Amino acid sequence: xxxxxxxxxxxxxxxxxxxxxxxxxxxxxxxxxxxxxxxxxxxxxxxxxxxxxxxxxxxxxxxxxxxxxxxxxxxxxxxxxxxxxxxxxxxxxxxxxxxxxxxxxxxxxxxxxxxxxxxxxxxxxxxxxxxxxxxxxxxxxxxxxxxxxxxxxxxxxxxxxxxxxxxxxxxxxxxxxxxxxxxxxxxxxxxxxxxxxxxxxxxxxxxxxxxxxxxxxxxxxxxxxxxxxxxx
Amino acid sequence: xxxxxxxxxxxxxxxxxxxxxxxxxxxxxxxxxxxxxxxxxxxxxxxxxxxxxxxxxxxxxxxxxxxxxxxxxxxxxxxxxxxxxxxxxxxxxxxxxxxxxxxxxxxxxxxxxxxxxxxxxxxxxxxxxxxxxxxxxxxxxxxxxxxxxxxxxxxxxxxxxxxxxxxxxxxxxxxxxxxxxxxxxxxxxxxxxxxxxxxxxxxxxxxxxxxxxxxxxxxxxxxxxxxxxxxxxxxxxxxxxxxxxxxxxxxxxxx
Numbered sequence: 001x002x003x004x005x006x007x008x009x010x011x012x013x014x015x016x017x018x019x020x021x022x023x024x025x026x027x028x029x030x031x032x033x034x035x036x037x038x039x040x041x042x043x044x045x046x047x048x049x050x051x052x053x054x055x056x057x058x059x060x061x062x063x064x065x066x067x068x069x070x071x072x073x074x075x076x077x078x079x080x081x082x083x084x085x086x087x088x089x090x091x092x093x094x095x096x097x098x099x100x101x102x103x104x105x106x107x108x109x110x111x112x113x114x115x116x117x118x119x120x121x122x123x124x125x126x127x128x129x130x131x132x133x134x135x136x137x138x139x140x141x142x143x144x145x146x147x148x149x150x151x152x153x154x155x156x157x158x159x160x161x162x163x164x165x166x167x168x169x170x171x172x173x174x175x176x177x178x179x180x181x182x183x184x185x186x187x188x189x190x191x192x193x194x195x196x197x198x199x200x201x202x203x204x205x206x207x208x209x210x211x212x213x214x215x216x217x218x219x220x221x222x223x224x225x226x227x228x229x230x231x232x
Numbered sequence: 233x234x235x236x237x238x239x240x241x242x243x244x245x246x247x248x249x250x251x252x253x254x255x256x257x258x259x260x261x262x263x264x265x266x267x268x269x270x271x272x273x274x275x276x277x278x279x280x281x282x283x284x285x286x287x288x289x290x291x292x293x294x295x296x297x298x299x300x301x302x303x304x305x306x307x308x309x310x311x312x313x314x315x316x317x318x319x320x321x322x323x324x325x326x327x328x329x330x331x332x333x334x335x336x337x338x339x340x341x342x343x344x345x346x347x348x349x350x351x352x353x354x355x356x357x358x359x360x361x362x363x364x365x366x367x368x369x370x371x372x373x374x375x376x377x378x379x380x381x382x383x384x385x386x387x388x389x390x391x392x393x394x395x396x397x398x399x400x401x402x403x404x405x406x407x408x409x410x411x412x413x414x415x416x417x418x419x420x421x422x423x424x425x426x427x428x429x430x431x432x433x434x435x436x437x438x439x440x441x442x443x444x445x446x447x448x449x450x451x452x453x454x455x456x457x458x459x460x461x462x463x464x465x466x467x468x469x470x471x472x473x474x475x476x477x478x479x480x481x482x483x484x485x486x487x
Contacts, residue, residue: 054383071387079380081260085436092373093388120435 004029005067005144005176006051011059013043013050020046022200024059028144028193033170033177035191035207037184039220042198044180045074048146051178067144070137072130074148080122086132089121095139106172107135108165130162138169144176145169150186163190187211237460239354240346244452246361247346247409248422248470252448254368254406255427256441257399260379268420269322270407273299275329275341275416282337287353288344292416293408295325300400329416344415344467347459357412360405367402371395376437413452414467425474426451429481447477 006028013021020043028034036044050057052071063069079089090100108131124132130150137145150162163186170177179191187194187207194210196202196219203210203219258267274292281291302321333341349357374395378385385392410419430443455470462469 049383052383052387054386069387071384073381073384076381076384078260082256082376082379083431083434083436083440084376088437092377094373 003064005032005064006178007060007062008051009060009062011047011050011057011061013046013055013057015046015055020199021050021057021197024195024197024201026193026195026201026204028176028178030143030176031170031174032193033179033191034193034195035187036178036180036195036197037182037187037219038197039182044182044197045148047197048148048178048180052146068140068142070140070142070145072133072137072145072147072150076133084121086121086124089132090136090139093136093139099139103135103138104132106138106169107131109135127162131165134162134165134169138173141173142175144178147177147179149180149182166190184211184216236349237347237456239351240349240466241453241456243349243354243357244346244413244456244466244470245449246358247406247413248426248452249445249449250361250364250368251406251410251423252426252430252444252446253365253441254402255423255448256430256444257368257372257375257379258403258423259427259431260376267403267407267410267423269325270296270299270303270403271411271416271419272322273325274407274411274419275325275333278341278411278416279329279333282341283332283334288340288412289353289357289408292411293404296404296407299325299407300404304396304400326416339465340415342415342417343465344411344413344418345465346413346456347466349412353412357409360409364402364405367398371398371402375399414470418467418471421471421474422448425471425478429474429478432478432481432485447474451477 004027008027009025011021011024012019024047026034036047038044046055048071049055051061052069053061086104087097087100090103095103121129121132134145134147137147147166150166166177167190169175177191179186181187188211192206193204194207195204196210196215198219203215274295277291277293277295278288279291281288299322306316329341339345374385374390377388377390378392378395382392406423407419410422414422426447427444429447430440434440434443451474452470454473456466458464458469458473459466
């Protein structure tokens, strides 16, 4: 195997004179599922955006050569300003009809109802919309998927299916996944490496090793809650 | 039908249609009402054109470019809200214009006059409309993506600054043409109203663009026809027709 897919060294991000991320270093290898865990406002989304090259930074971010990255944003509030069908949303990325259909199938839209050709993207439920965003990120067959807060606005059964889906996609497409969340259960169930972030990195390693009551306390303060695993 | 009237109809249909088309990109951003202040800012240019007897659009154009540069600077360099721009800079445009605008020609400056357009003006108008049409068509998917999320656009390796440049260029040309037809005061309405009506009725991008363009062109056509029969100024008539289409669209609005 050739080197890490992503190498980050001494990363510092400052936005409007506020230090958002301080001295962060880590590596991601092919097939990893890395979770960035932390409370709201800890700089998780900023980290993803910095890795994507959208925000200015100091330090080193080194992606493997010619690696293809897909990004699933947390939400797209402005999408409802423009009437658009699901198909047209995919065409913005230059996807062919065949590719759209195939990708939609792979995220669980088995049949291709008229909704996707003629109907508005604003009429989808939040669970459906999240699947659409995942499919959109998968257009062009990325090697790495960056995923911002998959659980936001989705009920527990919906959340369950998103992770089942991600597990399936990961195996099928040989994906490396970087995931941002504040949900501890997700970390245990799904990822093999975790970075605890609250502006400065607090801990990193495999979830079982590093997520001790002490580190969690440090990460979330007094509000720490353990989630029990639910098996359905 | 006399030739002069025919020319004004052609110009109207082209300017109205393209303004509607461009408007579909402007509504989905804080850019929606930028055309208004831009229209106001052109007034000193229009006043100069009327005073010295050259083409109104030609007089307006440098001022639109100035306005676009100001918007660009405001967007990129400061955190001031766009309203500040409207209040300070563009109101100044109106104020300055009235210092030397010949008062008997104030109507032309404020609400436009397409009915006296010459053959050469008409030819240039149609050429510019085609140019703007192809610019918009070329940048359309990228601009929609930028409107949805600039981050997403950047991640897709879209050069946001470059696309914004062409977008603002298209706005500048359409505003300069628009002030000739509906004047400095009503240009924002020329761009925004057909789009609002179209949005009420469309479920997807194709319908949206098709309807906005059609409503823009139809309003201009009917407005100029109505001028022929009533003698009221064409500019306000165009906007009134456009607003009527919007009201009708409210009835059929899809929920």
